[in-house]
Amino acid sequence: MKFLLGALFTVFVAIVGVFAVVSSGVVNVGADQEHNPMMYSFLETARNRSIKNASKDIVVPDLEKVDMISSGGADYKDMCAGCHLSPGVAKTDFSESLYPKPPNFTKADIVKRYQTEDGAKQGFWVIKHGIMASGMPAWGASHDDDRMWAMVAFIRSLPELDEAQYTILTTRINDDMMDMSFDGDMNMSDDGMGMDMDMSDDGSGMQH
Numbered sequence: 353m354k355f356l357l358g359a360l361f362t363v364f365v366a367i368v369g370v371f372a373v374v375s376s377g378v379v380n381v382g383a384d385q386e387h388n389p390m391m392y393s394f395l396e397t398a399r400n401r402s403i404k405n406a407s408k409d410i411v412v413p414d415l416e417k418v419d420m421i422s423s424g425g426a427d428y429k430d431m432c433a434g435c436h437l438s439p440g441v442a443k444t445d446f447s448e449s450l451y452p453k454p455p456n457f458t459k460a461d462i463v464k465r466y467q468t469e470d471g472a473k474q475g476f477w478v479i480k481h482g483i484m485a486s487g488m489p490a491w492g493a494s495h496d497d498d499r500m501w502a503m504v505a506f507i508r509s510l511p512e513l514d515e516a517q518y519t520i521l522t523t524r525i526n527d528d529m530m531d532m533s534f535d536g537d538m539n540m541s542d543d544g545m546g547m548d549m550d551m552s553d554d555g556s557g558m559q560h
């Protein structure tokens with residue numbers, strides 16, 4: 353009985369202690385402040401176990417299909433490359449300033465875990481749900497599963513691509529063609545006054 357009371361008292365003191373430290377404000381939440389190694393490995397274990405557990409029942413589609421790989425490219429360039437890098441780009445402001453650092457998906461040793469069935473499930477889960485308080489967004493809020501699987505497929509082949517192949521695989525053909533015809537029409541005024549005014553407003557207000 354005495355032992356039990358002692359143990360309870362210790363737990364109580366520990367909880368009060370943690371509460372006092374947290375409320376005093378001495379815990380630094382700056383992204384330029386590294387965790388101590390024990391805290392880092394604690395958080396990493398929590399992250400890895402959580403992702404493994406949450407993704408275990410996901411069914412992986414055929415990620416080897418060529419159109420699957422190529423259709424993920426443009427989305428990767430638009431939404432991911434700023435943090436996770438691309439061939440010929442070894443760092444960006446995001447990749448340098450985030451903590452934890454976003455993994456560099458042009459590196460074969462980092463990407464090889466997504467070649468396994470479990471790795472692919474976990475990659476998909478992270479893309480869909482993000483990782484809390486890390487800078488990794490939850491893309492599932494605005495994208496359907498097919499688009500996110502295509503990005504998993506693309507990431508798996510990214511380390512094999514050189515800069516020219518990356519450019520080809522990540523160019524959005526339709527949008528770029530529309531951009532070109534839009535540029536050509538800029539000086540024409542046959543769209544009507546209102547439209548013209550809107551377009552010039554957008555140009556000066558937003559682009560520079």
Ligand code: HEC
Pocket residue numbers: 399427428431432433434435436446450451452453454455474475476478479483486487488489491503504
């Ligand atoms: C604003 C920066 C940012 C953007 C944009 C971003 N990520 Fe991330 N991502 C991160 C960070 C930071 C981590 C590491 C989080 C951690 O280690 O806890 C991460 C982790 C991941 C992981 C898990 C890596 C692992 O070690 O298991 C995957 C997969 C991933 N991102 C894919 C993507 C994809 C695909 C996109 C684009 C749709 C994307 N990310 C966009 C910052 C970003």
